[in-house]
Amino acid sequence: MLEENNYGAWAVKMKIFMGAQGVWAAVESKNAVDDRLDQMALAAIVQAVPESVMMATSEHKTAKKVWAAIKEMHVGEERVVKARVQMLRRELDGMYMSESGKFSEFALKVSDVVNEIRTLGTKVEESTVVEKLLRSVPEKFQPIVTTIEQWGDVETMSVAEVIGRLRAFEESGKGWCHHKEEEEKGKLLMVRDEPRLTRAEWEAIVAEEKRSGHNSGSGGNKSGEKKYHCRFDKSKIDCRRCGEYGHFTDECDGVKKMTKGVAQLAVVDDEPTLL
Known part of the structure; x- marks a missing residue:
């Protein structure tokens, strides 16, 4: 109706x-x-x-x-039609799919605008719509876009074929993304389960492991594994002096260089002045 x-x-x-x-x-x-x-x-x-x-x-x-x-x-009249077509063309040019959007919904919006332009008596080529779809999708679609452009003839390819290929690519990527999310979630839980140790506590545990390994001759604890010796990750430690990660403040090269410079200055000051 x-x-x-x-x-x-x-x-x-x-x-x-x-x-x-x-x-x-x-x-x-x-x-x-x-x-x-x-x-x-x-x-x-x-x-x-x-x-x-x-x-x-x-x-x-x-x-x-x-x-x-x-x-x-x-x-409406011809002038109104032309103005409407120009407005619709600008709307079409400014349409881009968001990162979180669904391609089927985006393709439907593009098709609605194109059909309205055609209804007003203005011709829109299939290749124009195809190029619009290919250049308006997020970066995650780049592999399939590159494949279509390299191995397909964009000038003769139908809009329905492009929509089908992009939708198939989107659906195939959902399982992979879900797998990666579960993997990252598992890693986060593992990190949360690990004990939070101060440097003194960590050094004391490592020293105890070394002593236990040296005394037992097995190179480890009763379970045959060093629980903390290899688990502590200094890559997450940020230096309070230089702000970089991977070392404690007393291990900072800036501190070492400063100490060395002060020592050299003291030596120079102790040398007799030549007259």
């Missing part, structure tokens, strides 16, 4: 429906058509519009004139 804001989609559906019924020729033909064919086309149109539109177009007696009147009511 024709509504206030769905003329573009309505016109496309009506064209398909009337074509299937064999009566679309009554609307698009420039020559005279059979009266029975014209009346069947007119009946199809009247059944798909509200009463207000039917009454507004009742003075027209042929399907072609009724169709033209409905189009004029919803499309």
